[in-house]
Amino acid sequence: MKNIITSIALIAGMLFFTSCNDKPDPGKDLDIKYQLTVSINTKNVVKDLKDLDNTDAFPGGTIDDGSHVRVNFFIYDADGANVYESTQIVDDFSKSVEIKNSLKPGDYTLVVAADMVENTGDKIEFACWEFKNTDDLENLRIVDLQYNGFKYKAMGVSKSTINLEKAESVKINVEPVGALITFYFSNLYVSEIAYLYYTWDKNSDYYLVNEEKSNVSNTDVENEYEIEAKYTGFYDQRYFLPVQNVTLTWATLDAKPAIIKQGSTTFNAQQAVNQIITVDVRTGNTKVETKSAISLEDIEKSRKMQGKK
Amino acid sequence: MKQKRLIMLTLLMSAMCLASYAQGEAPKQLKSSFGVKAGMNLSTISNGDASIHFSPAMKADFHMGLLANLHFGYRDEGAPVGTGWFGLQPELLYSRQGFAVDGEAIGFDYLTLPVMAKLYVTRNINIEAGPYLSYLLSTSPATTVIDDAEIPLSNLKSKTGIGVGIGAEYETRQGLTVGVRYNLGLSDMANNLQWKSNTLAVSVGWLFF
Structure with a gap:
């Protein structure tokens, strides 16, 4: 009996020793999250x-x-x-x-x-x-x-x-990712103005996240607005994705309707750069300002005008 | 490298024991006994994992199993066989280990196979050292979250590992044994989980002559 126990013990010991190698079994990688x-x-x-x-x-x-x-x-x-x-x-x-x-x-x-x-x-x-x-x-x-x-x-x-x-x-x-562009048409009080028309020529289609850029379509843009110009001023605010060389075209018309004054200006919509594009429809002067608010003078005027949301 | 040295040292000690057994007439040079043992484990882990930070605490559990005690030679002329300086003790143990963290007990149930080389400093007291092989039977819980890391412990099942143990044991002539052993795990739980199990085990046993 003792010999059997001894033999088993020795075999177990030998098996153990032969199972040991220099490098311990590290096991497989765990799917740790x-x-x-x-x-x-x-x-x-x-x-x-x-x-x-x-x-x-x-x-x-x-x-x-x-x-x-x-x-x-x-x-x-x-x-x-x-x-x-x-x-x-x-x-x-x-x-x-x-x-x-x-x-x-x-x-x-x-x-x-x-x-x-x-x-x-x-x-x-x-x-x-x-x-x-x-x-x-x-x-x-x-x-x-x-x-x-x-x-x-x-x-x-x-x-x-x-x-x-x-x-x-x-x-x-x-x-x-984009910017708020304010279109501000001033001096609409000229009596013969019956309509205000304006449009711009580029719109973004989508923002491609991985490339961090917007895709801009140049065709099929339908941004024509005819406004009954019964106010002293008119503003419109639009959120643009970044787009270069956008042309804003505008015109004032009388009741016929015939064009009284027209003009255009170009601007760039840049990420996080909010701009105000002021168009004096009487003189035709335009200015593009990269500021976040219009001037106090304009604020005074804005009290007399209505805009659209 | 350190691990390799430890194993080589243990192998050397075991070889010395076996050599002393082989030199004489076997039946007269060896006292072999079969025994059982059981006791308490105080276990924890050493965490070498840089991606999971925590302080593991001790977990108390138990172990139990079978053993064969081979006691070689005799100490003095005329002394009975089984009183020599060297012995070898293979064991097969069911050992519940683990650790505690944030009040949660993490359990690892092992089947371990230690082979302890013994140096009898007196006829009754021996110091022991040897390698062990471990086989992970189960874990509890199956998945745990430590330091915001979700660890599927159950995937460790069937993992084998090695370690070394060192301890001391007192044996009475009647067969009662009382021992204490520190088991130092040498294997990481996984490639990407550098935990090594460490256990302080206190055992009582009985040798059947």
């Missing part, structure tokens, strides 16, 4: 936007027309494939958004887009922008639905990369 906590601040999207009375268009990030802020968040892996996406709707731009998700170690691209929507709960009733090809970073685009959203069309995008090797917390400030 690390939590990524993303704090999103969207305030900058509307921070510099001004109304005509030189006040903040969205004071403190608040929205005055009942719209809410939609925050779309996407995570793409190193191959550009979508690994996570979420949409949160918050009251306004003053509310920060926190998103947590666990990911395998690796390189990721984080995309955040913030815009204003009308909604009932989670259901979007109206939006100026639509997200397309969200499965693929290379083709992810934010399509301009060509609504006149005015200042409520403001939209911001952030694209950043992260190498995730452990749990991380990152802060993302979403910056405006």
Whole structure:
């Protein structure tokens, strides 16, 4: 009996020794996921936007027309494939958004887009922008639905990369991707003016997120507006994605209608550069100002005029 | 490299024991016993993982199993066989280990096979050292979150590892054994999880002669 026990013990010992090699078995890689906590601040999207009375268009990030802020968040892996996406709707731009998700170690691209929507709960009733090809970073685009959203069309995008090797917390400030252009037609009090006509020749179709640029169409632009010029001044505000060499063409017409005065001016819409294009319809002078508010003199005038939202 | 040295040292000690066994007439030079043992584990891990920061605490659990005790030679002329300086003790143990973190107990249930070389400093007291092979039977919980890292512990099941143990044991002539051993894990839990299991084990056992 003892010999048997001894033999078993020795065999076990020998088996053990022969199983030992120089390098311990490290085992296979575990699919460990690390939590990524993303704090999103969207305030900058509307921070510099001004109304005509030189006040903040969205004071403190608040929205005055009942719209809410939609925050779309996407995570793409190193191959550009979508690994996570979420949409949160918050009251306004003053509310920060926190998103947590666990990911395998690796390189990721984080995309955040913030815009204003009308909604009932989670259901979007109206939006100026639509997200397309969200499965693929290379083709992810934010399509301009060509609504006149005015200042409520403001939209911001952030694209950043992260190498995730452990749990991380990152802060993302979403910056405006376009700019608010104010068209201001002054001196409309000339008695024979019955109509104001204006148009511009370029519109953006969509914003290509990965390339961080907007795609601009030069054709089929239908931005002709005939305005009953019964006011002393008229303004219009439009949110443009970046676009170069946009030509604004305008004309005043009498009741026949025959052209009284006409002119054009060229401007560039640049990211986060809000501009006011003032057209004196009496003299034909135009000026393009890269400032966030019109002058006090103009504010005085604006009290006597009406615009359109 | 350090790990290799430890194993080589243990192998050398084991070889010395076996050599002393082989030199004489086997039946007269060896006292072999079969035994059982059980006891308490105080275990934790050493965390060499830079991506997961936390301070593991001790976890108390138990171990139990079978052993074979081979005690070689005799100490003095005329002394009975099994009173010599050297011994070898292979064991097969079910050992519950793990650690605690933030009040949560993380359990690793192992089957371990230690082979301990023994140096009897007296007839009753020996110091022991030797390598062990471990086989992970199960984990609890299946997945845990530590330092915001989601770790699928259950995927570690069936993982093998090695380590070394060092300890001391008291054996009575009747067969009662009382021992204490520190087991130092040498294998990482996984390539990307550099945890090594360490256990302080206190055991009582009985040798059947």
